[in-house]
Amino acid sequence: MGDSSFPSGGFAFSWGLETLKADGIVCDRSGVEAFARSQLRWRWATADRPFLHRAATASDVVELAGLDCEVEVMTLARELREGxxxxxxxxxxxxxxxxxxxxxxxxxAMADGNALGHLPVAQGVVWKGMGMAIDEIEAVSAYAVAAGIAQAAVRLALLGPLDAQSMLSALREDMEAVLVEKPPERPFAFTPAAEIAVMRHECGDARLFAN
Amino acid sequence: MSNKPEGAARVGIGGPVGSGKTALVEQVIPRFARRGTRLAVITNDLVTKEDAERLKRSGLIDPERVVAVEAGACPHTVIREDPTLNLDAAEMLELKFSPLDLVLLESGGDNLASTFSLELVDYWMFVIDVAGGGDIPRKRGPGVLQSDLLIINKSDLAPHVGVDLEQMIAEAEAVRGGKPVIVTNCRTGEGVDTIIDHVARDVLFDT
Structure with a gap:
């Protein structure tokens, strides 16, 4: 499920990294690793993960649509929301x-305009439908965040391909650490540098990625 | 006709950087409009939104009917290995402008190895140009060999770049095993009507 060649469009998103590189804020492996850590700890673990959990245990589509609305209003930067x-x-x-x-x-429900299909909600629905347990769903989702950032960093020439693999190995500890923690009662995210970068991406010249 | 499938047909336009893909799109839009084909366009600009902006500002089409899909630095991936974002954009356009007859997908400038997945398009054309070199057909790239329609653009430049156009056409026809080759000059529109005829007959089924 976490295979990067599974066709679901993940290759076109940098989640702020493209602009952080263009602005000279992230320019090497340590910068990419810090970016990935903050995305895992202060966005995925605190926001995506609770929504993933609630989507995988939702009783009906109405509940899923409600989760979509929460993600929508919580996500300030337009290209993060649309992404x-x-x-x-x-x-x-x-x-x-x-x-x-x-x-x-x-x-x-989405075709009728009653649901939005936000990524963590979609992942919860899809992977539960595939028969995965919640801890597996969470692990795959966290890995997808790290792997997506590693690949975007390679294509932005911030990392070599081997360096990207070694960074992914190093991030396993971080993934494990957030996975054993209890998710917050109420979802929140706090990655201001990345969010400002995504807002700047809307009108910036750097446009290899969708955000 | 009874065999016409539901929903809009999707037609891909690929080819190397600078071969004239956007110029071709600008030439086909008014021709489709005149024959009543309801159209939308998706561009896969590689680095910027320049092609999408150029079409939006062209005055040829409602700017809302032109959408840019980012390729994440992977022009092949977005039309072949993982076309889901293009499929999503096509679906969004169909929902918004229903009914549509045709969605054109312009690939970002690429190389001779690019091909469209048939999960994304029903039919695709590959645009090369004489100034890119008369030897391109001989190189037998997958785009040249596999496309439904091969377009040799900038025919007017042949004498200026030392290309024997007749030989280039003959070699293209030879390597393509009978699949059509069309010669155009997208600056003047020469040859473009023939492309419309092919798409109308083979894709829209409404000649």
Whole structure:
């Protein structure tokens, strides 16, 4: 499920890294690693993870639509919000074609304008439909964040391909650390540098990535 | 016609940087408009939104019907290995402008190895140009060999860049095993009507 060649559009998102590089704020391996750590700890663990959890245990599409609304209002930067929706819709499209259980009802609600298909909600729905346990779902989702950043960093020439693999290995400890912690009662995110970068990306010249 | 499938047909336009893909799109838009084809365009600009902005400002099409999809520095991936973001954009356009007959997908400038996945498009054309070198067909790149339509653009430049156009066409036809080759000059529109005829007959089924 976490295979980077699974066709769900993840390669087109940098989640702020493209602008951080263009601005000279992230320019080497230690910068990329710090970026990945902050994304894991202060966005994925505190916001994506609770939504993932609630999506995987939701009783119906109405509840999923409610989660989508929460993600929508919590996500300030436009390209983060749209990126989350586009990535979620792409994952759902692929699993719609594969007839993964639970996906078609959610996609119908989206087609009717009643749900948004944000990424953590979509991941919860899809991977639960694939029969995965919640701890597996969380591990794959956290890994997807780290792997996505590593790949974007390679394409931005911030890391060599081997360096990217070694960074992913180093990040395993961080992933493990957040996975054993209890998720917060109420979702929140605090990655101001990345969010400002994503806002600046909207009108910047650097446009290899969608955010 | 009864065999016309539901939903908009999707047609890809690929080819190397500078071969004239955007110029071709600018030439086909008014021709499709005149024949009543309801159209939208997706561009996969590689580095900027320049191609999308150029089409939006062209006055040829409602700017809302032109959408840019970022390729994450992977122009091949977004049209072949993982076309989901383009499929998503096509679906969004169809929802917004229903009914649409045709969605054109312009690839970011690429190289001779680029091909479109048939999960993304129903039909695709590959644009090369005489100034890129008369030997391109001989190199037998997958784009030249596999595209439904091969377009040799900038025919007017042949004498200026030392290319034997007749030989280039003959070699293109030879390596393509009978699949069509069309010669154009997208600055003047020469040859573009033939492209419209092919798309109308083979994709839109409404000649």
């Amino acid at each position: 989350s929706r586009r990535a979620g819709r792409s994952l759902l499209r692929a699993h719609g074609s594969m007839e993964t259980p639970g996906v078609s009802a959610y996609r119908s």
